[in-house]
Amino acid sequence: xxxxxxxxxxxxxxxxxxxxxxxxxxxxxxxxxxxxxxxxxxxxxxxxxxxxxxxxxxxxxxxxxxxxxxxxxxxxxxxxxxxxxxxxxxxxxxxxxxxxxxxxxxxxxxxxxxxxxxxxxxxxxxxxxxxxxxxxxxxxxxxxxxxxxxxxxxxxxxxxxxxxxxxxxxxxxxxxxxxxxxxxxxxxxxxxxxxxxxxxxxxxxxxxxxxxxxxxxxxxxxxxxxxxxxxxxxxxxxxxxxxxxxxxxxxxxxxxxxxxxxxxxxxxxxxxxxxxxxxxxxxxxxxxxxxxxxxxxxxxxxxxxxxxxxxxxxxxxxxxxxxxxxxxxxxxxxxxxxxxxxxxxxxxxxxxxxxxxxxxxxxxxxxxxxxxxxxxxxxxxxxxxxxxxxxxxxxxxxxxxxxxxxxxxxxxxxxxxxxxxxxxxxxxxxxxxxxxxxxxxxxxxxxxxxxxxxxxxxxxxxxxxxxxx
Numbered sequence: 001x002x003x004x005x006x007x008x009x010x011x012x013x014x015x016x017x018x019x020x021x022x023x024x025x026x027x028x029x030x031x032x033x034x035x036x037x038x039x040x041x042x043x044x045x046x047x048x049x050x051x052x053x054x055x056x057x058x059x060x061x062x063x064x065x066x067x068x069x070x071x072x073x074x075x076x077x078x079x080x081x082x083x084x085x086x087x088x089x090x091x092x093x094x095x096x097x098x099x100x101x102x103x104x105x106x107x108x109x110x111x112x113x114x115x116x117x118x119x120x121x122x123x124x125x126x127x128x129x130x131x132x133x134x135x136x137x138x139x140x141x142x143x144x145x146x147x148x149x150x151x152x153x154x155x156x157x158x159x160x161x162x163x164x165x166x167x168x169x170x171x172x173x174x175x176x177x178x179x180x181x182x183x184x185x186x187x188x189x190x191x192x193x194x195x196x197x198x199x200x201x202x203x204x205x206x207x208x209x210x211x212x213x214x215x216x217x218x219x220x221x222x223x224x225x226x227x228x229x230x231x232x233x234x235x236x237x238x239x240x241x242x243x244x245x246x247x248x249x250x251x252x253x254x255x256x257x258x259x260x261x262x263x264x265x266x267x268x269x270x271x272x273x274x275x276x277x278x279x280x281x282x283x284x285x286x287x288x289x290x291x292x293x294x295x296x297x298x299x300x301x302x303x304x305x306x307x308x309x310x311x312x313x314x315x316x317x318x319x320x321x322x323x324x325x326x327x328x329x330x331x332x333x334x335x336x337x338x339x340x341x342x343x344x345x346x347x348x349x350x351x352x353x354x355x356x357x358x359x360x361x362x363x364x365x366x367x368x369x370x371x372x373x374x375x376x377x378x379x380x381x382x383x384x385x386x387x388x389x390x391x392x393x394x395x396x397x398x399x400x401x402x403x404x405x406x407x408x409x410x411x412x413x414x415x416x417x418x419x420x421x422x423x424x425x426x427x428x429x430x431x432x433x434x435x436x437x438x439x440x441x442x443x444x445x446x447x448x449x450x451x452x453x454x455x456x457x458x459x460x461x462x463x464x465x466x467x468x469x
Contacts, residue, residue, distance in 0.1 A: 084109040094250035102157040116190040123184030133164025169330040175207035208243040216338040226453025233285040240278040248273040258314040262297040303457035345373040354469035368414040372406035380404040385444035392428040395419035
């Protein structure tokens with residue numbers, strides 16, 4: 001008995017034509033296969049990505065250390081090795097027994113392809129022209145940008161070999177050229193990472209050449225005063241220095257002033273800096289004679305100075321207020337020849353003779369108009385002189401017990417003096433008196449004080465105008 005059911009059949013019925021054509025079965029199978037392949041293909045792609053990622057990680061894990069530990073350091077070292085340093089100026093500042101501040105103004109020959117900075121760790125310094133002294137070490141450097149623009153390397157220079165540095169200092173003062181050799185390490189930062197590199201560089205420097213081209217030019221000389229024991233002077237001296245080493249001593253530099261082989265004084269350059277080129281130095285000179293020979297030479301210099309005659313002297317044996325063992329021998333070796341200039345204004349500006357009695361010419365009275373160009377008062381206490389007219393000796397002066405005060409850079413008239421005539425030359429004297437005026441030549445010795453400093457100076461003056469009253 002057949003029974004109809006309106007619910008969905010549990011088994012789908014296909015008509016015969018569909019089964020015979022096989023269409024529904026083929027479609028279902030394809031759908032199932034596509035689903036399986038989709039699932040299988042998704043798993044395969046994920047596996048490949050993992051392999052690629054792992055490979056990239058492995059490559060980076062290998063290459064990054066190689067890059068930062070091998071390639072970059074090698075590249076940086078190569079840059080350091082092939083980059084020369086040209087030095088413009090070396091400053092040695094405030095030297096002491098064991099150190100000084102070093103400032104080196106330099107230019108790198110090449111700029112690296114990437115931005116880089118450098119800082120010295122520790123660099124030893126020697127001089128190629130001498131034995132292999134490592135006499136200095138440079139530390140505590142500032143950070144420099146490595147470029148072709150001028151820059152300044154500041155560091156602390158420590159003395160590691162006093163004998164070696166002394167030899168170098170003497171060599172630098174006497175040589176025209178020499179070489180610094182730098183060996184050590186520096187930290188170079190490129191691409192963000194610091195790299196320790198080895199430094200092995202030579203730097204060409206210019207020496208002082210024994211001050212052969214110093215040519216000290218004393219452009220002015222003034223006598224500023226005197227005590228009973230010491231005469232004080234001041235000069236402005238232009239000194240030309242060849243070396244590109246600047247010595248900033250941070251203290252006074254002194255030298256011996258020598259005339260005719262006799263030490264006559266000590267010159268002092270306050271807070272001295274010896275620098276390249278021609279520069280004016282303010283120098284004070286103290287003359288404190290310790291022997292008769294020294295006093296005599298000082299009197300000769302003063303006589304020349306007042307009479308308008310320059311005096312040749314030597315500036316030698318330089319030394320510091322506070323000695324530094326590695327610098328002292330080199331300074332002591334310096335010697336330069338200079339001329340102390342005289343003053344152009346003469347001491348005697350005019351002679352007034354008379355009144356004159358032609359019947360009594362044994363003694364002729366006269367007065368002197370004087371000008372003191374010195375920057376200190378002078379007091380004339382005695383005058384011995386020979387007076388000449390037209391080459392003939394016409395009179396002699398011998399005056400003592402005088403007190404003629406001539407203030408600094410001022411004029412004064414002497415008291416009445418007397419000249420004893422030379423009767424052998426009565427003819428020229430008579431001609432002078434008849435003419436009423438003439439030019440006289442004076443050869444004299446003057447006893448005077450500059451301040452409180454007493455000297456007896458030779459003083460000669462030609463063509464002094466004389467007038468008869």
